[in-house]
């Protein structure tokens with residue numbers, strides 16, 4: 001049994017302020033993850049750690065060695081905070097940096113070294129990956145979102161559960177949480193799917209997330225978008241309770 005959990009940078013940080021971790025949320029989430037961490041891979045977003053640097057250097061458009069280093073070091077700082085909190089909470093976290101194990105082609109993952117991850121999971125370790133700047137065969141370098149990482153891992157590890165915690169109760173349409181999103185109803189909710197409310201999110205906010213997850217659903221793997229800002233939700237999401245929006249294949 002393999003579970004893939006993403007915790008959004010919107011939960012772990014204040015996306016309106018440069019490099020501002022929400023320590024209370026990080027520690028609570030670390031405790032919740034530690035209590036159900038067996039067979040789990042954790043991916044966290046960059047929040048106000050990566051996006052601002054990536055924006056400053058216009059990393060998606062220009063190859064910039066200094067920008068690559070600054071952006072990577074920024075997201076690694078958040079990763080260290082998260083890993084430290086998980087260790088304190090009794091999990092056995094190990095940091096895994098996408099810059100060192102993934103390769104892109106036009107912004108999409110082309111190669112990712114999965115071997116170490118399966119070994120870590122088998123040995124009871126908790127791999128902790130994050131959104132990162134990653135080398136790209138066509139563009140030099142590009143931003144790899146936590147959302148794309150989880151869909152890639154879900155496919156290559158054959159995940160049983162895929163859960164994405166963010167700061168909303170799920171996908172909101174007309175002021176209400178949509179319980180299921182499929183290719184059939186996507187066009188209806190699409191006009192209300194926006195980017196991120198904090199910093200201008202270089203990885204596309206909720207709209208891009210749902211598109212990414214619909215592609216995953218096409219491959220037969222459903223996923224849940226839930227509110228990780230609320231206590232107790234991580235466990236429910238990993239146990240398969242429908243506490244948010246389920247993105248699934250058409251019936």
Ligand SMILES: Nc1ncnc2c1ncn2[C@@H]1O[C@H](COP(=O)(O)OP(=O)(O)OP(=O)(O)O)[C@@H](O)[C@H]1O
Nearest residue numbers: 008009010045047166171172192194196197205206
């Ligand atoms: N229809 C919608 N329903 C829910 N959230 C929406 C919607 N449209 C836009 N959003 C915004 O998208 C945000 C979620 O995407 P965002 O990328 O900011 O979060 P994240 O993926 O958790 O963080 P990160 O990208 O740093 O990991 C929400 O906080 C909300 O502001």
Ligand SMILES: [Mg+2]
Nearest residue numbers: 045201203205
């Ligand atoms: Mg995002």
